[in-house]
Amino acid sequence: MQNSNNTPDIISTVEFNHTGELLATGDKGGRVVIFQREQESKNQVHRRGEYNVYSTFQSHEPEFDYLKSLEIEEKINKIRWLPQQNAAYFLLSTNDKTVKLWKVSERDKRPEGYNLKDEEGRLRDPATITTLRVPVLRPMDLMVEATPRRVFANAHTYHINSISVNSDYETYMSADDLRINLWNFEITNQSFNIVDIKPANMEELTEVITAAEFHPHHCNTFVYSSSKGTIRLCDMRASALCDRHTKFFEEPEDPSNRSFFSEIISSISDVKFSHSGRYIMTRDYLTVKVWDLNMENRPIETYQVHDYLRSKLCSLYENDCIFDKFECVWNGSDSVIMTGSYNNFFRMFDRNTKRDVTLEASRENSKPRAILKPRKVCVGGKRRKDEISVDSLDFSKKILHTAWHPSENIIAVAATNNLYIFQDKVN
Amino acid sequence: LAGGPGCNVCYGLVEDTQEKEGILPERAEEAKLKAKYPSLGQKPGGSDFLMKRLQKGVWGIISYPLSLDVLLCVDKIEGETSYFDSGDYNMAKAKMKNKQLPSAGPDKNLVTGDHIPTPQDLPQRKSSLVTSKLAGGQVE
Numbered sequence: 001m002q003n004s005n006n007t008p009d010i011i012s013t014v015e016f017n018h019t020g021e022l023l024a025t026g027d028k029g030g031r032v033v034i035f036q037r038e039q040e041s042k043n044q045v046h047r048r049g050e051y052n053v054y055s056t057f058q059s060h061e062p063e064f065d066y067l068k069s070l071e072i073e074e075k076i077n078k079i080r081w082l083p084q085q086n087a088a089y090f091l092l093s094t095n096d097k098t099v100k101l102w103k104v105s106e107r108d109k110r111p112e113g114y115n116l117k118d119e120e121g122r123l124r125d126p127a128t129i130t131t132l133r134v135p136v137l138r139p140m141d142l143m144v145e146a147t148p149r150r151v152f153a154n155a156h157t158y159h160i161n162s163i164s165v166n167s168d169y170e171t172y173m174s175a176d177d178l179r180i181n182l183w184n185f186e187i188t189n190q191s192f193n194i195v196d197i198k199p200a201n202m203e204e205l206t207e208v209i210t211a212a213e214f215h216p217h218h219c220n221t222f223v224y225s226s227s228k229g230t231i232r233l234c235d236m237r238a239s240a241l242c243d244r245h246t247k248f249f250e251e252p253e254d255p256s257n258r259s260f261f262s263e264i265i266s267s268i269s270d271v272k273f274s275h276s277g278r279y280i281m282t283r284d285y286l287t288v289k290v291w292d293l294n295m296e297n298r299p300i301e302t303y304q305v306h307d308y309l310r311s312k313l314c315s316l317y318e319n320d321c322i323f324d325k326f327e328c329v330w331n332g333s334d335s336v337i338m339t340g341s342y343n344n345f346f347r348m349f350d351r352n353t354k355r356d357v358t359l360e361a362s363r364e365n366s367k368p369r370a371i372l373k374p375r376k377v378c379v380g381g382k383r384r385k386d387e388i389s390v391d392s393l394d395f396s397k398k399i400l401h402t403a404w405h406p407s408e409n410i411i412a413v414a415a416t417n418n419l420y421i422f423q424d425k426v427n
Numbered sequence: 428l429a430g431g432p433g434c435n436v437c438y439g440l441v442e443d444t445q446e447k448e449g450i451l452p453e454r455a456e457e458a459k460l461k462a463k464y465p466s467l468g469q470k471p472g473g474s475d476f477l478m479k480r481l482q483k484g485v486w487g488i489i490s491y492p493l494s495l496d497v498l499l500c501v502d503k504i505e506g507e508t509s510y511f512d513s514g515d516y517n518m519a520k521a522k523m524k525n526k527q528l529p530s531a532g533p534d535k536n537l538v539t540g541d542h543i544p545t546p547q548d549l550p551q552r553k554s555s556l557v558t559s560k561l562a563g564g565q566v567e
Contacts, residue, residue: 064516071516158481177481205477227477259453260460313456314463 011414013401017081017089020405023051023412024091025419026076030060032093032146034104035421051421055104057146060095072097078163080172090149092172096159099174101150101185107143111135155181155191162212168219175212175224182236194242195224195234210325211271223273223280229266231282231291249280249291251298261313261322269325274334275406281337283328286310288339288349303349303356306341308379308390321395332407340399343388344415345375361399361413361420372422 008029015024023035036054063072074095082090088105115133118124158176165172173182173194180195195212199205207228215221220236232245253262265285272281280291282299286307289299305326309316316322321342328339340346341358349356358375378387401414409424 069516202478205481208477208480257451257453259451260457261453311452311456313453314459317460318463 007417009417011401011417011419012075012077013079014403014412014414014419015079015081015091016403016405016412017091018083018406020407020410022054022081022089023403023421024079024081025412025414026059026079026093027417028073028075030058030062030074030076030095032057032059032076032079032091032102034089055144055146057102059093059100059102059148060098063097077160080163080165082165083169085169092163092165094160094163094174097153097156099152099160099163099172099183100148101152102146103149104144104146107145108139108141109137110140112138150185150188152183152188152191155183161210164212164214164222166214166219167217171219173212173214173222175209177208180209180212180222180224180242192240194236194240196241196243210268213271213273216273216275216277218277223271225268225271225282227267228263229268229284231268231271231280233293247293247296249296249299251289261317264317264322265313270327272328272330274330275332276334279334281328281330283326283339285322285324285326288328288337290337290351301351303337303347305339305347306345306377308377312390316395319395321398324398324400326398326400327402329402329404331404331409338402338404338411340402340413342395342398343393344397344399345377346399346402346413359422361415361418361422362397363418 008027008031010028011025012028013024013026016022017024021037023037025033025035027033032055033053034055035051037049037051040049059076060074062074064070065072072095076093076095078092078094080092082092084090088103091102091104093100093102113133113135115129115131116124152174156174156176156179158178160174160176162175163172164175171182171184173180174191175181175195178196178198179193181191182194183191195209197207197209207226207230210225210227212222212224215223221233222236223231223233225231229250231249233247233249234242235246236242238244238246253266268282268284270283273279274281274290278293279300280293282289282291283305286309287305288303290301291299313322326340328337330337335352336348336350338346338348344360344362345358346361347356347358358377359372360375373386376384376387377393378384378389383389397416399413399415403412405411411422413420413422
């Protein structure tokens with residue numbers, strides 16, 4: 001384990017809200033930092049709004065489970081926004097064990113003119129107050145406050161890997177390695193268990209849940225992925241406990257291709273519905289796959305992220321990199337998908353043109369307003385001037401978390417402890 | 428080639444599989460790994476491997492010999508940290524702190540077992556206002 005991966009500043013999740021006005025990041029130290037896009041000024045029409053810090057707060061603290069003698073990390077695993085319903089913003093943030101609902105609200109006025117206290121702030125004897133003074137609201141410097149509104153605790157024996165807000169905006173789910181629970185936002189002291197894959201005898205355990213998400217429009221439908229490379233779609237109308245799936249997505253494997261690494265690299269690290277709700281995208285160690293919900297026996301598209309790592313699997317197993325969990329994202333129109341790789345590279349695939357590009361998020365190569373240059377990894381033989389060879393890749397610089405603005409071509413890329421925001425060049 | 432979940436793998440029994448070993452990079456990598464770690468099990472995706480994943484942070488085996496002197500043997504799960512109890516946890520944290528801040532004086536947080544603690548001695552909770560680096564406006 002490299003030391004650079006232990007500092008609390010490492011970003012562990014990135015998420016735009018539904019309008020793209022806000023961007024939230026969570027880190028290993030349990031903090032949440034929210035950026036807000038500045039309003040485009042009328043004078044500078046061509047200058048796109050930039051993101052500035054809006055609010056920062058400590059969401060989770062480290063805890064110690066005395067009963068099991070284990071440490072509960074404060075690292076934020078996921079953040080999910082609720083759609084905006086009033087002036088305040090709401091988001092869910094979770095660590096391994098506890099989900100919290102945070103309210104982020106602005107205060108730009110303050111009541112002044114109370115005559116209930118004296119100059120030193122001590123409450124005056126009511127008998128001495130002879131006039132009725134109504135306080136007046138006066139403007140003050142904008143203050144952004146984050147308050148925890150709900151704490152959903154003690155529902156997960158294993159480590160929470162996903163949370164997903166339902167399209168009914170009343171419920172959400174949290175998934176750990178073996179179970180998925182359904183919560184109502186108003187109720188914190190109980191949740192419904194909707195998936196339980198824990199075997200009666202733990203010796204028979206063959207797979208774990210790796211990610212889960214609600215369908216964007218159908219509030220009864222959700223999917224979850226497994227460490228064996230399969231995806232199950234469940235319908236909550238069918239039964240209270242969705243242990244039996246409605247659809248089962250698995251690509252058949254050529255048995256002659258099987259190796260020691262097959263199952264490990266087939267483990268799905270992320271699953272995301274398309275905005276349309278018609279497709280799901282999954283990320284395993286070497287590829288990104290797009291599946292049509294109507295076809296369970298194989299994906300409709302497969303994209304190679306970094307196939308050159310196939311000849312490095314031995315060392316990637318030894319340094320644990322083979323277990324890295326990369327996420328994947330759709331753009332707003334579901335035409336482009338993006339995922340991260342090593343050496344601070346990230347990849348984008350255009351589903352229509354079938355073109356792909358590799359870009360790098362690093363300080364040395366990007367100045368503000370500079371255009372990113374495509375990168376290329378050379379596999380063997382002659383290396384061209386701009387290419388980088390597989391053996392020179394830095395495996396400690398991994399891009400696991402990325403986010404795409406819901407409607408514009410703005411992306412947020414987390415490279416260890418740095419956040420990069422890239423925007424499409426304005427013509 | 429049709430492959431279903433019920434198919435078993437045959438290692439080297441069929442000729443064209445052997446041919447494939449020369450082609451498939453994963454097979455070469457697998458051979459490398461097995462050469463380094465001969466005791467590696469056949470099924471990495473099986474029970475042991477998954478159990479390790481589930482038990483992140485859980486303490487390992489403690490064995491008590493028959494004599495009254497209790498000797499504790501805690502098997503460390505490789506890569507994860509396991510603690511015997513909260514005292515062990517506090518000491519480990521204090522050691523980590525000492526490593527990072529060599530200029531710090533005697534560790535005031537190390538109260539477990541040394542003396543009767545007073546409120547002033549108890550380890551302070553991390554301040555909630557520690558600013559993240561991102562909040563310094565380092566958005567690229």
